[in-house]
Amino acid sequence: MESLSPAQPPAASEARCPAHPQKPVLGACARCGTFFCEYDRETVNGKDYCDTCAEHPDVDYLEAFRLKYWGKRDAWTWLVGFGAVFNFFAGAIILANELVNKDTGNTGLLLGLIALVGSGVGVCFWMGMPFARLALCFVPIASLFVSGFVAGAEAVGRGIWPVIITFVMYNNTRNKLFFKEEVSREALQKAWHLYSNNTVARAGFMLSFLSLLIGVLAPISLLCSIIGLRRVNPTATPPVGRKGQAIAGIVISSVSLVGWGTFFGATLLKMLLR
Ligand SMILES: [Zn+2]
Ligand SMILES: [Zn+2]
Incomplete structure (x- = not known):
């Protein structure tokens, strides 16, 4: 701070x-x-802001995205909730059958118990209890283990899917946000891109493929893609991307529109000339 002694006049060009x-x-x-100094400069997503703007949801859009889904049930959670109800009845039926008939040995008893325990874990999962996130992964593994001993390789082939699905769910960012788990900026960026980045362009792109099969969708996918393309602005905060998808959507929709237009036109002409 010696250089800023009162004896030294501030340079005319040096703004305060x-x-x-x-x-x-x-x-x-x-x-x-x-203007900002070193005290009020905040760097967010690679750009510099004043400290007021840095907290604005448009600027820290990843933080805004995180808060939007923090503690909120996602589609996976609802699926687990419905699965828990199903498992409860399945488990109850298996157990009742086991107790009445007593002909499948202890395996049925074990599978029924797993279904009931799984149902309980599912309910805890739906309620957002932290232990249930990991515990749920063990439910399909346990039932795979037991059914594998009874029915062999065929049952393992079928039972592997629930194991894979729970693993995917365990790593899903939206589901982690429901459980109020800390998520990296990178994972947030990926989830934001999937759920919030130019959703119109994304819808247009996906619909354009469908429009190749269902011609009436072509005008809708074309419109979505055009709106999506007009919205693209990589330098805005938050940035709006998916330019490539918007252009591809326009091209595919146009192909579909021309193709189906020719088909309908030809059909109409045939009918009129008959
Ligand atoms: Zn300052
Ligand atoms: Zn500002």
Whole structure:
């Protein structure tokens, strides 16, 4: 701080921070243009902002995305909830059958118990109890183990899918947010891209493939893709991407539109000339 002694007059070109006059300006906020110094500069997603703008949901859109889904049930959770109800009845039926007939040995008893325990874990999962997130992964593994001993390789082939699905769910960012698990910025970025980045362009792109089979969808997918393309703005906060998908959607929709248009036109002409 020796260099800033009162004897030394400040350089004319050296602007001072409006909030901290003792500090030189380092730059201007990318959102509102206010000058900032080292005290109020905040870097978010690679851009510099003033400290007020840095907390704005448009700027820290990943944080806004995180808060939006924090503690909120996702589709997976509802699936587990419904699965728990199903498992409860399945387990009860298996157990009742076992107790009445007593002809399948202890395996049926064990599978019925696994279904009931799985149902309980599923309910805890639906309620967002932290232990249930990992515990649920063991339910299909346990039933795979037991059924594998009884029915052999065929049952293992069928039972492997629930194991894979629970593993995918365990690693799903939206589901982690429901359980209020910390998620990396990278994972947030990926989830944001999937759920929030130019959803119109994404819908248009996906519908355009469907329009090749169902011609009436072509105008809708074309419209979505055009709107999506117009929205693309990589430098906005938050950025709007999916330019490639929007262009591909326009091309595929146009092909579908021309193809189905020719088909319907020809059919109509045939009918009129008959
Ligand atoms: Zn600002
Ligand atoms: Zn300042």
